[in-house]
Amino acid sequence: MxxxxxxxxxxxxxxxxxxxxxxxxxxxxxxxxxxxxxxxxxxxxxxxxxxxxxxxxxxxxxxxxxxxxxxxxxxxxxxxxxxxxxxxxxxxxxxxxxxxxxxxxxxxxxxxxxxxxxxxxxxxxxxxxxxxxxxxxxxxxxxxxxxxxxxxxxxxxxxxxxxxxxxAPRSIAGGRFTSRPGVFAWDRIDPASALLVEHLPSTLAGIGADLGAGWGYLSAEVLERCAKVTRIDLYEAEGRALALARHNLAAAGERATFHWADVSAGLAGKYDFVVTNPPFHTTNRTGRPELGQSFIKAAADGLRQGGRLLLVANRHLPYEEVLGERFSQIDVLAERDGFKLISAIKAGR
Missing domain, CATH: 3.40.50.150 (Vaccinia Virus protein VP39)
Structure with a gap:
């Protein structure tokens, strides 16, 4: 600490x-x-x-x-x-x-x-x-x-x-979402998440997970853009943010479920894909790249064989080694404004 x-x-x-x-x-x-x-x-x-x-x-x-x-x-x-x-x-x-x-x-x-x-x-x-x-x-x-x-x-x-x-909670992004001060990127679409959404494959299908879901932006975009996604599970450690996500995805019904949880302790199910913009600092802004690395490990454990991870992060963060240990077909799909978007496939047995 x-x-x-x-x-x-x-x-x-x-x-x-x-x-x-x-x-x-x-x-x-x-x-x-x-x-x-x-x-x-x-x-x-x-x-x-x-x-x-x-x-x-x-x-x-x-x-x-x-x-x-x-x-x-x-x-x-x-x-x-x-x-x-x-x-x-x-x-x-x-x-x-x-x-x-x-x-x-x-x-x-x-x-x-x-x-x-x-x-x-x-x-x-x-x-x-x-x-x-x-x-x-x-x-x-x-x-x-x-x-x-x-x-x-x-x-x-x-x-x-x-x-x-x-x-108090209030409308942001032209009234599309509700957020409040104190949660991550509370008053805007985070540029790293926006980069992931711009390159979101419309072919994503099945059941997915959003790790570190915040107030629900990535999950909302996945459900809107990927018709073959049957459900997405939102994992978020900050209860105040998760309450906002529940509100923002209320219309999704059973296509969205919510987990107040520590991702590093593991996921509750097996998934066809994972999207994540993981945290890399603690609540007091101390740099902790191991937080993002723990998200990668949790994603690898939670994905089915052949499942896909879409990870967006600051370009300087040391994630490649842990990705290489757990995934195959690791590709950088896009880079912009200091961020990198990585696609990784969980290797078969």
Whole structure:
């Protein structure tokens, strides 16, 4: 885990360790964007904290570490005396998380948030101050942890409403799709995916999979352009993106199924083809080419003999070796704007 990712986990609870704040005696604590490895005060069990995490691998890691975790805390407004926030990088998303934390707080409750300096900590502190006032802040580990005074109606309700609206799902691409801030390529057609679609073989047939499906663009194009495709299974680790994909492909009916899953753990079926624009960085933008390599391995394991992989990626990414180990007939179909589109056939026995 990079320092940018790990440092906030060491810093979020610093005010409690230093005696600046007291942990609620009620034990009614929530954590938004929780991640395994968060350092808790002595005597505090992770099972006592209601954690929210919509990214499947991190949700699994939290469960293994004993946290009480779900993909959403919607419906639990006003229940918590402390809401911890590991702020995301994207500004509209981060502001909406603050507004949701505010709604989760009981009267007299408090928000405590942390962000790495390289991820916009100073801006995040200013945002929380504008929303609900600031009770204090500390800096350590290249991070800033900041908190509100006990909340008792002094917040800016109109600002909270605007921030929630700014992060809400909205139409993009001329109204054809719905997306929202915080998911990958949320406000546009990603150019790598567009390159794949431009060279999508109309002869694709049978059952396929879209690995790292995001809000559903590639799958929608496959179903529209390839009449012989009977079904496509969308695999996506980010639950917020998968919910958008369900909406965007609602008209496909049984031709589309949806899997909230970690692709690197394997696929649920066997497929005639796979399309993918795999991630190559983590949620905090740390470069991780092994993520894409794990997608290639999963595709190889999930394809039937003679099945086809269509992979689009940044030109510099080191995928050729793992492709060569698992596939035959590897061809670069197109290159543009720093991207490469690769076709690979799973070798027969």
């Amino acid at each position: 990079s320092n940018v990712a790990h440092a906030p986990l060491k810093t979020l609870t610093l005010p409690f360790a230093r005696g600046e704040l007291a942990w609620p005696a009620s034990g009614k604590v929530a954590c938004l964007r929780a991640r395994a490895g968060l350092e808790l005060p002595d005597g505090v069990s992770p099972a006592s904290i209601a954690a929210e995490q919509s990214y499947f691998p991190q949700m699994q890691a939290l469960r293994l570490a004993g946290w009480d975790v779900s993909d959403t805390l919607d419906g639990r407004d006003g229940q918590f005396d402390l809401v911890l926030v590991l702020s995301p990088r994207q500004k509209d998303e981060a502001r909406a998380v603050f507004a949701r934390a505010l709604a989760l707080c009981a009267p007299g409750g408090r928000i405590v948030a942390c962000q790495h300096n390289d991820e916009g900590a100073r801006s995040g502190e200013a945002d929380l101050k504008a929303l609900a006032g600031l009770g204090g802040s500390l800096t350590k580990n290249h991070c800033r942890v900041f908190w509100t005074l006990p909340l008792g109606g002094q917040h800016d309700a109109a600002l909270a409403s605007r921030w929630l609206a700014a992060e």
